[in-house]
Amino acid sequence: MMARENTKKGQGENGFSNFKVELWKYQGEMGALIPLLQSAQGTYGYIPESAIDHISEVVGIPAADIYGVITFYSQFRLKPMGKNIIKICDGTACHVNASTAILRTVEDELKVNGDETTEDGLFTLQKVACLGCCSLSPVIMINDETHGKLTPKKVTKLLKEYRENCNE
């Protein structure tokens, strides 16, 4: 599962990053800013300052405005993220089914607090509002994979699997 995630984030055609390709393709479409930011984040894992400058130049929106858009949406990051993104659901159903215990377990296991990245750069933790898998609550999503009906024990095991996979 990890391999797929990596190719998705990786390089586009001809060795140019997806983000660069997207920038070249830009032809003045309205509303292109957010998709471009998404593409930058998809390529780099976060939005580097240089990407903001590039977008600003190509699209003609002042960097300050772009920054305003980035900080408005919770998806966008200005700092590098871990190799694996863990989204911990704290939606209503998960909350009722003790998602707090899951969050605490992950925080303890990874030694992070709230929305942080582990020291080894393997994991970034994100608390999210709802992943829409309420009937399987409590749920977490690691990269694009959803894991449901969790218990503190199952999460610990799951994290171990991911960590071993990364170290291979």
Added chain:
Amino acid sequence: MKTIKVGLGTCGVSAGAEKTLEAVRLAIEKENIQVTLKETGCNGMCFREPLMEVIDESSHSFLYGDVTPEKAQRIMAEHVVGDSPVKEWIVQNSGPSGDDSFFEKQKRIVLRNCGIIDPNSIDEYMAVGGYEAIQKVLKEYTPEKVIEVITNSGLRGRGGGGFLTGVKWKFCRQASGDKKYIICNADEGDPGAFMDRSTLESDPHSVLEGMMICAYAIGADEGYFYVRAEYPKAVQRLKHSIREALARGFLGKNIFGSAFNFSVKIKEGAGAFVCGEETALIASIEGKRGMPRFRPPFPANKGLWAKPTNINNVETFANISWIIMNGAEAFASMGTENSKGTKVFALAGKIARGGLAEVPMGITINEIVYDIGGGIKEGKKFKAVQMGGPSGGCIPASMGDLKIDYQQINKTGAIMGSGGLVVMDETTCMVDMAKFFLRFTEDESCGKCTFCRIGTKRMLEVLERITDGKGKEEDVDLLRELAYQIKNNTVCGLGQTAPNPVLTTLKYFPEEYEAHIRDKKCPAHSCAALVTYSIRADACKGCAMCVKACPSEAISGEKKKAHEINIGLCIRCGKCFETCKFDAVIKN
């Protein structure tokens, strides 16, 4: 030849359906079995995922639940090859599980194809009558006639507001301007709601077809799907459907030989709940910060790029082609005086059978919770349902006979909302629930209106104080005052409804607020600060598991002898309670 279907919605996949599918594939290859293997979406029985269906030569369907790869192997050997169904795992029709009643009271329009057809195959959608409604409309109906049919059906928007769909279309039709847009709102931000995700994952073409009919009716030639970032599978299937429809010429120019042109794009959200609000959503598609603006002008007159725009929810669109094919009367014959047709509910929380259920309007809460949902998990006591997410409220179990329709639900102080129905039992603290939603709205407030930005924060602080055991007598009045001000001094629905979870819990569960404030007790034993833990000496086996689990070294005791918790050191994290295998740790 038999047909085998494996459900691959997000819920199925996270329950392990891909491994089940793999096991089925392997068995087919190894034994060279002649069957048709299909992937489908979700049929709503999320509580039984992974699901596998075997349809035999006489079209008899056998639905198996909780199918692990091992179970799949046995089903393949005994049923598919050996022709004798594995009775004990069947969950629908003639199974011992008693799950049949999950479907008995349902009436499926929106979910008509979900879990039945392969969402990645336009041919399968067409085999069940797909894209006939758009052809009928293009051949036989004027745009005005389409609007008349939808108006007569009584369909109301399923995204939360409940506005009459036909009337909304008419406004946009009548708006002046050559260029018009339509938008499908698939932002589904309400925590506890997943019907739009499931519909898009299981039957994307039905939503697309509904959108096309709408575009024809209002005179739009371009449309957008605005989909949440958290729904990668829905996006993937939508993209595939659009490509398929384009390849057939169902999208593009001169569709089905008519003068109607239509193209669609997908916009992925970037994680902001408020972007579900229509004016914020439009700002977001335009590439701006997603902040709502004052209405009027309504999007019907001035929407995307300042052009007339019609926005509808996924479920609203999924109803359209059914109404065209079956007639407005058939739709209007279901439901109540003011709410016609059906509604999909996402059942979750402390309910035995969590999943998606589509029911006729007018069904009671009890029927949904008990007859469809199978009652409360682990035999606990039903306390309340939360409807409408952060804009809604908690309806107590004592009102379980309430007939669900827009008006009745509004009367309780909750709202129909998008259809999330989270069930709570005696272990759920209602003050904590109110705090949970307030934290959500406080976090998601876009910051434009002062009362929403700061008012929700003040309310949250009061609730935090109460659940920490530091509540004051006057706090309840303070909450009411803040709620009133926030409701009346904000621009969009987010602020206007944000106090609802607090107001409804205050209305129906005042004694819980009192217990927290006056007695410093949480009746549901849920608020960490108000719970103390102790160990029952008669049940403790002295296994020392809790000693190891305790992060603050508050538990002492020798091996094989009863342990004790030092209250002074205890940080009330509950680890010992979770760890103990003998139920010896109790909450007081």
